[in-house]
Amino acid sequence: MMEDEELEFVEDLEAILHLTPEVQLAIEQVFPSQDPLDRADFNAVEYINTLFPTEQSLANIDDVVNNIRLKIRRLDDNIRTVVRGQTNVGQDGRQALEEAQKAIQQLFGKIKDIKDKAEKSEQMVKEITRDIKQLDHAKRHLTTSITTLNHLHMLAGGVDSLEAMTRKRQYGEVANLLQGVVNVLEHFQKYMGIPQIRQLSERVKAAQSELGTQILADFEETFPAQGSKKSGGPSIVLRDACLVANVLDPRIKQEIIKKFIRQHLSEYLVLFQENQDVAWLDKIDRRYAWIKRQLVDYEEKYGRMFPEEWCMTERIAVEFCHITRTELAKLMRTRAREIEVKLLLFAIQRTTNFEGLLAKRFSGCTLNNGPGHKKTETPLEPTNPFLEDESGEDNVSEKDGDFDRPKKPKAPDNPFHGIVSKCFEPHLYVYIESQDKNLGELIDRFVADFRSQGPPKSGTDEGGAVLPSCADLFVYYKKCMVQCSQLSTGEPMIALTTIFQKYLREYAWKILSGNLPKTSTNSGGLTITSLLKEKEGSEVAKFTTEELCLICSILSTAEYCLATTQQLEEKLKEKVDASLIERINLTGEMDTFSTVISNSIQLLVQDLDAACDPALTAMSKMPWQSVEHVGDQSPYVTSVIMHIKQNVPIIRDNLASTRKYFTQFCIKFTNSFIPKFINHLFRCKPISMVGAEQLLLDTHSLKTVLLDLPSIGSQVVRKAPASYTKIVVKGMTRAEMILKVVMAPHEPSVVFVDNYIKLLADSNPETFQKILDMKGLKRSEQSSMLELFRQRLPTPPSGSDGGPSMSFSAPTPEQESSRIRRLEKLIKNRIQ
Numbered sequence: 001m002m003e004d005e006e007l008e009f010v011e012d013l014e015a016i017l018h019l020t021p022e023v024q025l026a027i028e029q030v031f032p033s034q035d036p037l038d039r040a041d042f043n044a045v046e047y048i049n050t051l052f053p054t055e056q057s058l059a060n061i062d063d064v065v066n067n068i069r070l071k072i073r074r075l076d077d078n079i080r081t082v083v084r085g086q087t088n089v090g091q092d093g094r095q096a097l098e099e100a101q102k103a104i105q106q107l108f109g110k111i112k113d114i115k116d117k118a119e120k121s122e123q124m125v126k127e128i129t130r131d132i133k134q135l136d137h138a139k140r141h142l143t144t145s146i147t148t149l150n151h152l153h154m155l156a157g158g159v160d161s162l163e164a165m166t167r168k169r170q171y172g173e174v175a176n177l178l179q180g181v182v183n184v185l186e187h188f189q190k191y192m193g194i195p196q197i198r199q200l201s202e203r204v205k206a207a208q209s210e211l212g213t214q215i216l217a218d219f220e221e222t223f224p225a226q227g228s229k230k231s232g233g234p235s236i237v238l239r240d241a242c243l244v245a246n247v248l249d250p251r252i253k254q255e256i257i258k259k260f261i262r263q264h265l266s267e268y269l270v271l272f273q274e275n276q277d278v279a280w281l282d283k284i285d286r287r288y289a290w291i292k293r294q295l296v297d298y299e300e301k302y303g304r305m306f307p308e309e310w311c312m313t314e315r316i317a318v319e320f321c322h323i324t325r326t327e328l329a330k331l332m333r334t335r336a337r338e339i340e341v342k343l344l345l346f347a348i349q350r351t352t353n354f355e356g357l358l359a360k361r362f363s364g365c366t367l368n369n370g371p372g373h374k375k376t377e378t379p380l381e382p383t384n385p386f387l388e389d390e391s392g393e394d395n396v397s398e399k400d401g402d403f404d405r406p407k408k409p410k411a412p413d414n415p416f417h418g419i420v421s422k423c424f425e426p427h428l429y430v431y432i433e434s435q436d437k438n439l440g441e442l443i444d445r446f447v448a449d450f451r452s453q454g455p456p457k458s459g460t461d462e463g464g465a466v467l468p469s470c471a472d473l474f475v476y477y478k479k480c481m482v483q484c485s486q487l488s489t490g491e492p493m494i495a496l497t498t499i500f501q502k503y504l505r506e507y508a509w510k511i512l513s514g515n516l517p518k519t520s521t522n523s524g525g526l527t528i529t530s531l532l533k534e535k536e537g538s539e540v541a542k543f544t545t546e547e548l549c550l551i552c553s554i555l556s557t558a559e560y561c562l563a564t565t566q567q568l569e570e571k572l573k574e575k576v577d578a579s580l581i582e583r584i585n586l587t588g589e590m591d592t593f594s595t596v597i598s599n600s601i602q603l604l605v606q607d608l609d610a611a612c613d614p615a616l617t618a619m620s621k622m623p624w625q626s627v628e629h630v631g632d633q634s635p636y637v638t639s640v641i642m643h644i645k646q647n648v649p650i651i652r653d654n655l656a657s658t659r660k661y662f663t664q665f666c667i668k669f670t671n672s673f674i675p676k677f678i679n680h681l682f683r684c685k686p687i688s689m690v691g692a693e694q695l696l697l698d699t700h701s702l703k704t705v706l707l708d709l710p711s712i713g714s715q716v717v718r719k720a721p722a723s724y725t726k727i728v729v730k731g732m733t734r735a736e737m738i739l740k741v742v743m744a745p746h747e748p749s750v751v752f753v754d755n756y757i758k759l760l761a762d763s764n765p766e767t768f769q770k771i772l773d774m775k776g777l778k779r780s781e782q783s784s785m786l787e788l789f790r791q792r793l794p795t796p797p798s799g800s801d802g803g804p805s806m807s808f809s810a811p812t813p814e815q816e817s818s819r820i821r822r823l824e825k826l827i828k829n830r831i832q
Contacts, residue, residue, distance in 0.1 A: 314363075318419070425492065497583075613676075756768060
């Protein structure tokens with residue numbers, strides 16, 4: 001029972017003494033100690049073992065116990081002292097709290113005293129400043145009164161002076177005075193309820209009205225609506241009157257400008273009436289020459305009469321353009337049948353030149369009745385460009401046909417563009433129809449020239465080059481495009497684009513596709529004997545050298561047309577209005593040229609392919625079972641190599657500028673020739689072991705030639721493209737594997753079937769059947785072999801189709817006989 005009570009006491013004591021980590025850390029920081037008894041994880045057993053590590057150390061146990069008892073007594077004394085010290089803490093705290101409350105009450109009292117004193121001070125300041133504010137208000141009102149009286153004095157005196165000067169027509173003094181009176185009157189807007197002020201305002205308005213009527217009468221007298229201008233030129237009075245008009249109602253200024261311009265251009269309406277000969281388009285230069293003279297005359301006589309900001313010279317020119325556009329439109333509607341293309345283009349060219357001349361001289365600020373954007377211009381000598389002779393040159397160079405030249409800096413927009421030439425747009429159908437006719441004649445001439453000159457000659461620089469007619473066509477296209485964009489950037493450009501599309505297609509079919517040589521189905525009656533003769537077999541090729549050059553030339557031309565048509569589309573989109581860009585689309589025409597390119601490559605492939613057909617036929621008909629020894633390459637291989645060496649260098653040299661299409665030709669020929677070669681290989685049956693070795697040698701020779709096909713016969717040896725090499729290696733390796741399977745013994749059957757699956761990896765039973773036919777096995781043997789083949793086929797993985805799979809990695813089988821090793825040695829000697 002005693003032990004249980006002691007255990008419970010120890011557990012309760014541990015529960016009481018258990019402190020949180022934060023509290024324990026704080027105690028360690030306040031009372032740092034190295035004594036193990038002060039540690040939170042104190043272990044009595046470990047502590048005792050530390051004090052008495054051995055039995056001999058138990059001899060001083062009494063000293064240790066005495067030390068511990070001494071520590072306990074000291075701790076008890078310390079605890080007793082602390083407990084006694086806390087006896088009077090509560091009473092001291094209450095006393096301190098009472099003292100704090102008294103101090104707060106005293107502080108509140110002092111704050112209240114300060115607040116009362118501040119309120120008294122504020123009241124005292126208000127009483128002091130009240131008189132000062134009254135003085136400030138009085139000063140401000142007095143100043144306003146004095147200023148208003150001064151303005152009133154100025155207004156009254158100004159109105160009297162204004163009326164007197166108006167009667168005397170002293171416009172120079174009136175201009176300055178009137179502006180001042182108007183400015184002063186603005187200060188009295190809030191006093192209009194006062195009769196005297198209202199009366200002065202009405203007098204000012206009456207003076208303004210009288211000035212306006214008087215100035216208009218002076219201008220009417222000086223420049224009457226009908227008859228000649230008053231002799232003696234402008235007066236100083238009218239110049240000052242214009243300055244007054246700037247201050248008056250803007251309608252007065254507009255009326256002056258309108259009447260002066262109408263009077264100044266009245267002679268133009270008489271000289272170029274609809275019934276006059278000079279009014280027609282062929283004499284349109286006289287209209288522009290007349291206005292140039294009038295503007296020069298105006299600047300000499302009246303240039304200083306009107307203020308510079310009125311831009312009278314530009315206003316006269318702009319009104320002339322509006323009248324001219326209206327008169328020309330009416331005249332062309334009346335005489336529409338007399339409009340010819342040359343006449344229309346002449347008139348448009350002269351008009352656009354005149355509009356360009358206006359843009360050099362004027363900023364265009366009067367077009368929108370607002371301040372124009374002043375552009376940087378080079379000083380002209382003389383300053384008036386209308387004194388210069390009109391060049392009349394066509395800016396379009398007929399020889400400038402390259403769309404890919406560096407672009408010139410774009411000229412700033414002409415604000416006067418179309419101000420007169422807009423009237424020609426409804427009649428541009430004449431120009432479009434003319435271009436349609438001209439392009440039709442141009443295509444017919446190209447066809448006739450091609451027939452008369454014939455295809456490019458071999459061995460000349462013309463062979464394989466772009467046809468000259470192609471460049472001529474696009475030069476003409478560019479000329480038309482630039483010309484039409486100067487006339488209009490709207491619907492006429494769309495109509496011209498439609499014409500371009502029409503004749504691009506006609507050029508593609510009539511000039512390019514129409515002149516491609518036609519293939520012949522007759523093989524020429526060649527015999528196997530003639531094929532096996534190693535001589536120049538030019539009769540085998542279906543196309544002559546001239547025809548091959550022609551095909552290459554047409555291919556190069558189609559490529560040039562394809563690239564240039566794309567650039568033409570981009571240029572048309574730059575020229576046309578932004579809202580019409582989506583209607584410019586030459587994709588169909590570019591596809592047409594792509595078709596011509598594909599057809600040309602296909603013709604070249606078919607020609608070489610057909611030239612090699614008799615040799616492959618001869619290969620399949622040779623008695624391979626009776627071949628007794630392996631010799632040099634067979635005659636049919638020599639024939640194939642001969643045709644390749646005849647055609648490929650010609651094609652490569654003529655496609656030197658379009659290397660990518662020559663690569664396409666090589667790839668397409670290889671993709672056509674290798675399957676055909678393998679098919680003819682299957683027809684060689686039966687084949688003896690020696691015959692298979694000879695065929696393997698021939699296959700390796702063809703593989704070597706095909707790998708070298710892109711640079712065959714060339715002094716500069718280039719590495720064939722990786723894509724092409726991959727196709728050749730893949731196809732010809734399959735042919736070699738077929739022959740290696742044929743060379744392998746068919747007994748035992750399991751080994752033969754496994755060898756076939758390993759080399760060819762072809763699960764198609766038909767291919768295996770062809771291999772058995774090549775070996776010359778009987779039908780009964782073939783049946784058992786086919787059954788075994790089906791059994792030995794590996795199970796295809798899930799998700800794969802059941803079609804034949806091919807693998808062209810061909811490791812040398814262990815079952816390869818010594819005869820195959822001798823064959824490889826023979827091939828190496830052949831290569832060397």
